[in-house]
Amino acid sequence: MPTLKKVSRFIGGNEVRGKFDSHHKRLTGKGVKVGIIDTGIDYTHPDLFRSYHGGSDLIDGDSDPMETKATDGTETLHGTHVAGIIAANGKLQGVAPEAEIIAYRALGPGGYGTSEQVIAAIEKAIEDKVDVLNLSLGNTVNGPDWPTSLALDRAVEHGIVAVTSSGNSGPGVWTIGSPGTSSKSISVGASTPPQKIPYLKLSGTGKMVPITALAGSKEWDLNQGEEIVFAGIGEEHQYKSDMKGKIVLVERGKITFTEKALFAEKVGAKAIIIYNNMKGNFAGNLEIEVGIPVVSISKENGFWLKKQLGNGALVRTFYQNESDQLADFSSRGPVTYTWEIKPDVVAPGVAIDSTVPKGYLSLQGTSMSAPHVAGASALLKQAHPDWNPEQIKAALMNSAEPLKDKEGVYYEPTAQGTGRIDLTRALETEALLYPGSLSFGQVPLHGDRIRKKVKLTLDNQSDEKKAYTFKYPPYTKGLQWGIPQKVEVEPKQKKDVFVTLDIYSNGMEAGLHHGWMDVEAGGRIEKLPYLYVVDEPDYPRVMGFEFGFGDTAGTYKYEFYLPGGADEMGIALYDPDTLRFEGFLDWGRNLQRGVVRKTFKKDELKLKEGLYKAVIFARKGSREDTMETDLILEDSEGKKR
Missing domain, CATH: 2.60.40.10 (Immunoglobulins)
Structure with missing residues (x-):
């Protein structure tokens, strides 16, 4: 399991420790106020009490944003985990360990809250003039005008760098949820840090099934041939005594993950696999500690495994070292109606260990990837206190590392935005380009030529003249690009240019079309993703x-x-x-x-x-x-x- 220190090093955190701001202060987030809208935080934690600088409770209506305790309802730990990733300053070190944490408890017992409570927290953060705001929360509504998304846009207009998770409903398109659909915020998907990934393989088959540990699960360390059996939905009466010593496969639904796992443990099962009841994989959490490994797989792999049972095949576990892969659960865009590319970037969000009340725990989800970006934003704000949210967002997007899948093919822009953040490169980026992705909107199927135009701002933050050179994307039938020639921008100046795209949709397939445009900015190649939509795409209608x-x-x-x-x-x-x-x-x-x-x-x-x-x-x-x-x-x- 990668430690928080290793993950921070992976995204450039170690190199940042050797960098300084304009006042010759080491970059640690010192003096930057980071608001966290979540379940509250345990501000008595030995790794967090130095970073905690007050907050508000929008659930109980007071100034004590402590996590929900067992005596007050279903206890929570989520906000404390998020806070540790951003600014732990003790045994663990967050991305910006000396940032000032302002906590807003907008999610109460069990992690539940309303849009109204989240919006009230955003308004309070605006009033408190925080510099950065993290929202590791959301719903399944893919719309730019959902109230929490609009509220987050307003926060950015007030000068706040707003960071939000994209959601955990991947890997399908259109799965990004609000407020991750906010146009002006930084929406963050989840990638994998360097780690050892377990795969299941049935004897006599060539298929390798990846498994994902539920947060709070005992580590999967099986390596012998094991028998696997099916126990339906995982209710207590479906477990049999002859399941002792075997791996149990169950379907997601009806009862909690924890209940399914405890019933399996009770009959002596070695481990439990929960397959999804909808397309794709999922990220889940256990409510209490269970003595056996608890993992998830996709619905498709669950059905496949179920079909193989009964023929005497044994399952073996194989381990592969992986990094910089997109997490299956990470929600994908684009955003409906505006057709904007989201997420904007990705960051490590799998098996992230951080602070929780009374200790430490490994969790996963885009809730864990967003605070990496919030911490990075705090360091950028310290390094460039005069930069506005658009400039900080551009620095992170322009410097990101585009990720490729296991076959060496770039993940689609609607899955990764511009790629995985690289803190060192972001801090070195002086030739900014925004917006960091291009959306040319929607055109009808079998239509005449339609010209689309997008304005780009070239922002030279250096002390010397910088050149921007645009390169034509690979030829695509039906597209005709109009791009700027070499553009020079004077020191500390901005220049607006336009990229045009003539689209001849006659003969094109309906749906989403995307790709990458290379831009050489300040001597470095940046990959600028673009997207256009032909006809009415297949987004969910409700x-x-x-x-x-x-x-x-x-x-x-x-x-x-x-x-x-x-x-x-x-x-x-x-x-x-x-x-x-x-x-x-x-x-x-x-x-x-x-x-x-x-x-x-x-x-x-x-x-x-x-x-x-x-x-x-x-x-x-x-x-x-x-x-x-x-x-x-x-x-x-x-x-x-």
């Missing part, structure tokens, strides 16, 4: 459904997001046991894009009390998408209607 009590007694409310509007939408309710249709909670036609909200009196419903399976659907054109969730109708005292 997202983020929530249902609960209204703000006044005797009412319910719901909300969801339509990224492209809808010709028709409905919330259909079914009996969860018989799947018999019981009625519509709501239905409508010709809805505009954006957030859909409604509050209604419970007496207006012609539905009986109890549990329902809700199917939320939205249709636009020839495409219809659905979401399913459980929904309970009961009064505000918890009684069913």
Whole structure:
């Protein structure tokens, strides 16, 4: 397991320790205020008390942002872990160990909170004039105008470098969630630091299945041939005594990861593998310590493993040293409607050890990658106190290392942005170029020539003249580029130029089209990703459904997001046991894009009390998408209607 020190060294942290600001002070983040909107932090931790400089509790409405303790509900540790990555200053050293941490507790017991609480925390951070703001949180709504994304844009307009995680719903496209969709913030995906990755291989097959340890799991150290058995969804009655000494495979869902693992441990299983119940892999956490390894795999690999069982094949574990690979769980863009490339960059987010209340723990997720970038931003702010958020974002994006997969092919820009951050190069970057990625928007299928134009700012922060030279991307049928010739920018000056793209979409495939443009800036090659969209792409038509009590007694409310509007939408309710249709909670036609909200009196419903399976659907054109969730109708005292 890589230590925090090794990860910091990997992204350039060690070299930074030998660099100084304009006042000849070593770059440690000293004097830079970093706000953390999260579950609070344990400011009594021996590695954090020096860095802690106060905060606010938006859950309880006071000035004590301590993590939730067991006596106050489901205890939390997330914010303390994030704070350690940024500014631990003790046994562990964060990226910016002498930065001043301002904590905002916007997520309460169990890590739950509302958009309103997060927005209130952003507003308080603006009021407190923090320099950098980290939000390792989010939802599954891919829209630029979700309230938390807009609030984060406002924070940047107030001079704050806002850093946010992209989400853990990868590897599919369109999986980035708000506030990672914020246009002006730095959205961060997850890559792997140098580490030893376990793969499973069944005897008689050539397939290698990567496994991902759940946060808090015992390390997977099996290396002999092991028998693997299936235990359904992992409920207690599905475990049998003959599973002792074997690896148990279960499906995600219905009960918690911890419950599944404890039941497996109870029958004497050697380890448990949880496969996803939706496409792709996932990153999960255990609530308490379990005595056996607990790992996750993708739905596709889970189905494959399940099909192989019963033929006597044994599973063996093989270990491979890897680094700079994208984490499967890391959410991908682009952003709907604006078609912006997100994430902007990636940073290590797998097996990251950091501070938690009463100790240390290894966790993973884009929640762990974002604070690496927040810490890096603090060092850049110390080195360049006059730089605005756009310049700091540009320095990180322009200097990033574009990553390649195991076959040596660059990951798509919508998966990695400009690449994995490199702190040393970011601090050395003086020829800035922003925006750090180019979005040419949407064109119709089989259309005539359409010209798209994007403005680029060339910002020379050095004391000497710098030249920018643009190179044409590889030839693509249907595209005609108009790029600047060699452009020279005087010291401490900026110059705006335009890149044009004529798109002849006739004969092109519908969907996302992206690539890279090389720009030589100040003697160094930078890879500038670009994207354009042909026709109406296949993004989900409905997202983020929530249902609960209204703000006044005797009412319910719901909300969801339509990224492209809808010709028709409905919330259909079914009996969860018989799947018999019981009625519509709501239905409508010709809805505009954006957030859909409604509050209604419970007496207006012609539905009986109890549990329902809700199917939320939205249709636009020839495409219809659905979401399913459980929904309970009961009064505000918890009684069913």
